[in-house]
Amino acid sequence: MSTYTESIEKLIESLSRLPGIGRRSAERIINYILGASSDEVRVLAESIQKVKENVHFCRICNNLSEQEVCKVCQDSRRHKEVVCVVEKPSDVIAIEKAGNFTGVYHVLMGSISPLEGKGPQDLKIDGLLSRIKENSVKEVIIATDADTEGETTALYLQHILKPLGVKVTRIGMGIPMGSNLEYADATTLARSLEARREI
């Protein structure tokens, strides 16, 4: 039985590992690649390499960055005394799109999920505590997802942050329970930031 050529089978294997891509979609992508200009394909391959080489996590807040410190943390106009805690870098993008937040972020890089065996020790919480202690942080806005894991994480953070004397708030529940923060529309996110309550 003759199959695709060696190069194609190898690319199908690589592409199939990506989320949401199976063998058939890999074949369609390869068809596209074979028909595309050499330039376009080179740009695609190089862009993949560049993202892997250039993009790191911000030393301060774990947001995605091509420098040691991300653009938000570098920006002197952002209010460093208000820290918004989110689960993942794409949540930062979502809140930035809402456009009404002028503070800085802290990305936990996950959430507490007993089912997946993920506890507080798997999150970037130490960095958050240092930032609160070392800088004059006045308010921590907990903007974890509104699902079970996000709520559990919010509860945990509330317990360890309160004793530090910092104001701890949770984003308003303009966000429907059970849905992911990054999928919320900009207006809902803006509303939920305005409607935050002390907990």
Added chain:
Amino acid sequence: MSTYTESIEKLIESLSRLPGIGRRSAERIINYILGASSDEVRVLAESIQKVKENVHFCRICNNLSEQEVCKVCQDSRRHKEVVCVVEKPSDVIAIEKAGNFTGVYHVLMGSISPLEGKGPQDLKIDGLLSRIKENSVKEVIIATDADTEGETTALYLQHILKPLGVKVTRIGMGIPMGSNLEYADATTLARSLEARREI
């Protein structure tokens, strides 16, 4: 408004051009890439480049190949006097998987589609005619798709091949194996009745 870093935005743009991938799936793929090993990402990027550089179309039949002539055309055990005409390289793979075809192929690289402005002049038909004239081809099996475009292409080929004195056949149309007769559409049923054989 701060968005993703420059490298990430560029990769989102490149990925979004691929068939079946939108901005959200591009973001998910990038998340995966950021978490994957550098080796895996390098292999992916290199595989994309290699497919574009190494894979070409067979000089004889237009099938995908890393040499000038594809594996099927190179194989001395394949019967060169029977040519199966298909629309695209992935059709060759599908028929090879069936495992009972011992002839060779000719890939048209498309089908006649007036709606898309594609006529016979856009297909690789000249090469097929040369093969029939120059080699001792006894039978041409037309295995284009069973949709409007494929049927139109089959009809067109029938008209230009018949005068050459070669036997022209069309693959059998009917009820797919393993499926229920009651769910088959009327056209398929009509064709399967026409194609009945004595047993």
